[in-house]
Amino acid sequence: MRARDMLRGDLEGADLEQHVEEAVVTTRLEKVLNWGRANAMFPATFGLACCAIEMMSIVSPRYDIARFGAEAMRASPRQADFLILSGRVSIKMAPVVRRLYDQMLEPKWVIAMGACSSSGGMFANYAVVQGADKFMPVDIHVPGCPPRPEALLYGFNKLQRMIQGHPDPGWRTRYNAHGTEEWARDLGAVTPEALDAYAAAREIAEAAGEPVSGAPETPVDVPGPPQERADVPDRRDRLERDRGRFI
Amino acid sequence: MVRVSTTRGSTPAHGRDVVAGTSAEVVGTSIIEHTEAEEALEPEQELMTINLGPHHPATHGVLRLLVSLQGEHVIDLKPIMGYVHTGIEKNCEDKSYWKAIPFVERMDYLSYFFNMEAFVGCVEKLVDLEIPPRAKYLRVLHLELNRLHSHLVWLGTSALDLGAMSMFFYCFRDRDRILDLFEMSTGQRMHTRYFQVGGVFEDIPVGFERKVRDFCAEFPSRIDQFEALLTNNEIFLHRTKGVGIVPRERLLALGVTGPLLRAAGEPWDLRKVDPWLAYGEFDFNVPIGTVGDGWDRFKVRIEEMRESVRIIEQALDGLPEGPVLADDRKLVLPPRHELGTSMEALIHHFKLVTEGFRVAPGEAYYAIESPRGELGCFILADGSAKPARVHLRDPSFVNLQAFREMSVGGYVADLIMNLAMLDPILGGIDR
Amino acid sequence: MPDAPGLELIAAELNEAHPGSVLGTYHDRDQACLIADPEQIRDTLAWLRDTPGQEYTFLASVHGVDYLPAEPRFGVHYELLNMARVERLRVRAAVADPGGDELPEVPSVCDEWPTADHQEREVYDFFGIVFTGHPDLRRILLPEEYQGWPQRRDFPIGGEPVIFTNTENEVPGWYA
Numbered sequence: 077m078r079a080r081d082m083l084r085g086d087l088e089g090a091d092l093e094q095h096v097e098e099a100v101v102t103t104r105l106e107k108v109l110n111w112g113r114a115n116a117m118f119p120a121t122f123g124l125a126c127c128a129i130e131m132m133s134i135v136s137p138r139y140d141i142a143r144f145g146a147e148a149m150r151a152s153p154r155q156a157d158f159l160i161l162s163g164r165v166s167i168k169m170a171p172v173v174r175r176l177y178d179q180m181l182e183p184k185w186v187i188a189m190g191a192c193s194s195s196g197g198m199f200a201n202y203a204v205v206q207g208a209d210k211f212m213p214v215d216i217h218v219p220g221c222p223p224r225p226e227a228l229l230y231g232f233n234k235l236q237r238m239i240q241g242h243p244d245p246g247w248r249t250r251y252n253a254h255g256t257e258e259w260a261r262d263l264g265a266v267t268p269e270a271l272d273a274y275a276a277a278r279e280i281a282e283a284a285g286e287p288v289s290g291a292p293e294t295p296v297d298v299p300g301p302p303q304e305r306a307d308v309p310d311r312r313d314r315l316e317r318d319r320g321r322f323i
Numbered sequence: 324m325v326r327v328s329t330t331r332g333s334t335p336a337h338g339r340d341v342v343a344g345t346s347a348e349v350v351g352t353s354i355i356e357h358t359e360a361e362e363a364l365e366p367e368q369e370l371m372t373i374n375l376g377p378h379h380p381a382t383h384g385v386l387r388l389l390v391s392l393q394g395e396h397v398i399d400l401k402p403i404m405g406y407v408h409t410g411i412e413k414n415c416e417d418k419s420y421w422k423a424i425p426f427v428e429r430m431d432y433l434s435y436f437f438n439m440e441a442f443v444g445c446v447e448k449l450v451d452l453e454i455p456p457r458a459k460y461l462r463v464l465h466l467e468l469n470r471l472h473s474h475l476v477w478l479g480t481s482a483l484d485l486g487a488m489s490m491f492f493y494c495f496r497d498r499d500r501i502l503d504l505f506e507m508s509t510g511q512r513m514h515t516r517y518f519q520v521g522g523v524f525e526d527i528p529v530g531f532e533r534k535v536r537d538f539c540a541e542f543p544s545r546i547d548q549f550e551a552l553l554t555n556n557e558i559f560l561h562r563t564k565g566v567g568i569v570p571r572e573r574l575l576a577l578g579v580t581g582p583l584l585r586a587a588g589e590p591w592d593l594r595k596v597d598p599w600l601a602y603g604e605f606d607f608n609v610p611i612g613t614v615g616d617g618w619d620r621f622k623v624r625i626e627e628m629r630e631s632v633r634i635i636e637q638a639l640d641g642l643p644e645g646p647v648l649a650d651d652r653k654l655v656l657p658p659r660h661e662l663g664t665s666m667e668a669l670i671h672h673f674k675l676v677t678e679g680f681r682v683a684p685g686e687a688y689y690a691i692e693s694p695r696g697e698l699g700c701f702i703l704a705d706g707s708a709k710p711a712r713v714h715l716r717d718p719s720f721v722n723l724q725a726f727r728e729m730s731v732g733g734y735v736a737d738l739i740m741n742l743a744m745l746d747p748i749l750g751g752i753d754r
Numbered sequence: 755m756p757d758a759p760g761l762e763l764i765a766a767e768l769n770e771a772h773p774g775s776v777l778g779t780y781h782d783r784d785q786a787c788l789i790a791d792p793e794q795i796r797d798t799l800a801w802l803r804d805t806p807g808q809e810y811t812f813l814a815s816v817h818g819v820d821y822l823p824a825e826p827r828f829g830v831h832y833e834l835l836n837m838a839r840v841e842r843l844r845v846r847a848a849v850a851d852p853g854g855d856e857l858p859e860v861p862s863v864c865d866e867w868p869t870a871d872h873q874e875r876e877v878y879d880f881f882g883i884v885f886t887g888h889p890d891l892r893r894i895l896l897p898e899e900y901q902g903w904p905q906r907r908d909f910p911i912g913g914e915p916v917i918f919t920n921t922e923n924e925v926p927g928w929y930a
Contacts, residue, residue, distance in 0.1 A: 123384070124384075125432055129432065130513065136491075136495030151378075151380040153378075164409050166408045166409060167900075168896065199913075200911070201409075204410065221514065405896060408895040414911065416911075448784075575811070685782050687785060690814065701833075711907070712820065714815075716815035716833070721872070721873070724872055
């Protein structure tokens with residue numbers, strides 16, 4: 077719209093300058109930079125467990141990651157662009173991973189490969205951190221146990237599109253499923269019996285010295301469904317923007 | 324500012340405490356550790372102690388090594404493990420015997436069929452279940468294919484550590500062919516959950532046997548290609564000959580088993596001395612080394628790959644007809660086609676899937692020969708449907724105790740080579 | 755494996771050589787197990803290794819078991835292997851739980867059987883059984899300053915509760 081206005085000579089003054097800044101200079105340069113970043117990324121070899129074997133196989137000739145530009149796997153975090161967190165993150169390893177992530181230079185991304193690094197996987201126990209995003213930002217989660225090398229490559233391609241500025245639309249946009257979200261609900265008034273039970277349990281917990289959460293009468297700020305909220309854009313805008321988007 | 328020290332004294336007795344003089348903060352819990360040689364020093368001496376890992380391209384997983392160096396010579400070495408400790412043994416106590424199989428499988432993540440066999444074999448010992456002969460042969464077939472797979476990954480990554488990068492690509496190319504075979508028969512490349520208590524999950528599909536035979540026909544020539552690259556390669560010989568020798572008696576005292584023990588000259592292979600499954604019916608050799616250096620370990624594993632191909636071919640030749648799962652419906656799922664017609668089958672299926680089968684109280688220890696050594700599984704059953712204790716005696720965990728003796732006194736480069744030839748898998752070490 | 759009468763013979767001879775060292779035997783599913791007194795475990799294992807005719811020279815595994823609620827609560831299992839005859843023998847050191855904050859103690863066999871080094875540390879790490887005389891008894895698989903002995907039966911499994919729509923009110927504020 078604004079490009080057409082500019083060509084027609086309808087944009088004036090501050091509008092014109094802003095448009096030039098946004099669309100022409102900054103965006104073009106950023107686009108080139110992002111294209112370079114996406115197509116020449118160095119993965120940091122971070123093999124923790126079984127997913128590491130499948131990660132090694134994407135370097136192998138069959139599932140070649142070199143054709144996407146990411147062949148040079150850098151062991152040093154200072155030289156790496158993104159971290160493929162492949163494997164279960166144990167509680168002993170988590171500070172080490174965080175330190176390595178901090179040592180990486182901007183811009184950096186993280187792919188959490190496999191179920192264990194995305195969410196703790198099948199190991200819901202004392203020793204595994206239930207998802208790497210508990211302590212570090214993760215950009216792409218690749219599900220699987222272990223994910224096939226093709227799945228990891230698909231995740232890597234998604235990351236590349238994300239870096240280049242046109243991230244893949246979420247599945248709700250793709251399958252036209254907006255409005256199907258389930259939201260944390262306000263569950264209504266609490267019965268007197270439940271109140272008594274809560275009070276008794278709280279006394280026991282306090283006597284044992286355990287931390288106690290808030291009383292049940294505390295109002296919970298529950299955001300409503302998107303149709304009734306002002307801060308969520310109307311889904312029709314997203315449909316318009318993403319129509320014809322190549323996946 | 325936090326200054327943490329070793330558990331043995333309040334302050335580090337020797338060496339400079341680098342952190343104390345600065346305003347730096349110790350993030351997380353990095354305990355300033357020392358190796359034994361460092362602790363034994365005079366106050367004015369100092370050894371360079373470097374930290375190798377846990378994130379390091381050559382440590383085959385997240386193994387942390389604290390190495391005290393004098394120049395390039397390794398004076399002392401301390402391995403620190405636990406960076407991928409997953410609490411598998413604790414998780415297994417929470418799940419019924421059938422549902423614990425995927426947990427146990429992910430322990431030693433390169434030899435997943437062996438993990439399954441150790442656990443399932445132990446359960447079968449506890450419930451006294453005899454599996455049909457076809458299942459035994461199919462298990463041996465998949466186990467030997469897994470041995471090939473494990474040795475190929477070992478060869479690829481070890482050669483990569485020593486600098487022979489092209490070996491990595493060749494080995495992974497062949498490894499992908501084995502994973503194709505696994506995918507054909509079990510549906511999944513890794514962590515297949517194929518072995519069940521009572522046999523194997525499913526029969527092999529049509530065409531699998533031909534594909535395996537094609538693979539076996541071609542694979543020995545591939546091993547010849549690998550050997551042509553490495554066996555008489557002068558650099559490889561210089562790096563591995565005479566390096567990392569530990570005498571055989573010392574290895575036995577340290578509990579080391581597998582190719583490391585065989586390379587030192589001890590003819591000990593559980594497949595031969597205590598045949599389990601159908602190994603007694605096959606004709607194969609067990610390669611034994613003489614000196615026990617890095618080259619012997621390499622050669623023993625290469626020859627084991629050749630012998631595994633022979634076993635696979637014999638298993639295919641002698642594959643008996645019959646069911647692949649035992650008949651006992653109290654322990655083994657009935658075939659699905661019966662669920663529509665037989666009420667008893669439906670009830671058995673329901674009971675087995677929800678609660679699982681109960682095992683009478685008792686304990687059992689069952690040991691098999693995995694690509695790294697003796698993999699043992701100990702299960703304590705308390706009469707319920709869940710095991711009360713599952714312990715896996717992992718070969719790499721015990722073999723790692725020999726690492727210090729192998730490397731102390733040599734160079735840092737030899738340390739890397741020793742670690743490569745030791746073939747540790749941290750998933751097994753840390754469980 | 756030594757069969758049941760052979761096992762009784764071994765137990766009798768051991769009790770002769772070191773009185774009170776064998777508290778019982780147990781032969782089940784083709785496996786032989788001696789239940790030993792933890793105080794004399796070093797003598798027991800040394801006798802089994804050195805006596806001509808026994809020669810269980812290979813210690814395959816050292817691991818701990820929690821038999822809660824049975825008494826004595828813990829067992830430290832030593833899986834012995836006679837390589838010449840390919841026979842396995844299990845020695846269970848029946849360790850009682852002293853209760854409260856005290857940790858049970860077992861003499862370490864590290865100097866005679868070097869393979870027990872890391873494995874005894876693992877038993878200490880998981881069960882809190884202290885091996886007296888061990889050169890370097892620290893946690894091996896868990897972080898060094900971890901509190902608790904995870905493999906004991908009364909230690910909770912840990913992890914997080916899985917959140918479904920009908921359980922989300924039990925984990926208030928999870929969406930924050």
